[in-house]
Amino acid sequence: MSSSAVTLQEHRIRPSAQRVQILDYIKSVHSHPSVDTIYKALLPENPGLSRTTVYNTLELFAKHGLILSLDFGEGYLRYDGEIKPQTHFKCEKCGAVSDIFTIPENCEKMLPKGSSLSAVSLYLYGKCAACNK
Numbered sequence: 001m002s003s004s005a006v007t008l009q010e011h012r013i014r015p016s017a018q019r020v021q022i023l024d025y026i027k028s029v030h031s032h033p034s035v036d037t038i039y040k041a042l043l044p045e046n047p048g049l050s051r052t053t054v055y056n057t058l059e060l061f062a063k064h065g066l067i068l069s070l071d072f073g074e075g076y077l078r079y080d081g082e083i084k085p086q087t088h089f090k091c092e093k094c095g096a097v098s099d100i101f102t103i104p105e106n107c108e109k110m111l112p113k114g115s116s117l118s119a120v121s122l123y124l125y126g127k128c129a130a131c132n133k
Contacts, residue, residue, distance in 0.1 A: 013064060022038065
């Protein structure tokens with residue numbers, strides 16, 4: 001059994017062939033793909049795949065904490081297979097998204113007294129090094 005199938009079972013998700021294929025893909029790329037990107041990448045291997053299946057599967061994975069769902073205000077979501085706490089940087093010119101695995105240290109200090117922090121979602125925008133040339 002593949003590691004993705006085991007991961008799905010551990011999260012009480014039935015490991016269908018399509019779910020395993022989608023999880024394998026999202027964990028192997030670091031480009032923060034959209035539903036459409038994932039669908040187009042997997043369609044040649046799986047002609048029976050639908051965009052709806054990809055969307056529903058990604059939403060299921062996000063609900064169970066297997067992936068992150070990212071909203072950069074583009075009118076669609078992007079997905080990240082890396083679930084460690086992180087900040088995301090989006091290039092406003094080329095659209096590339098990068099992971100930054102450092103979060104501001106004082107986040108918890110800024111909370112109202114008695115509050116606790118469970119997650120941080122921070123998006124940074126600017127130009128990547130390649131676009132700045």
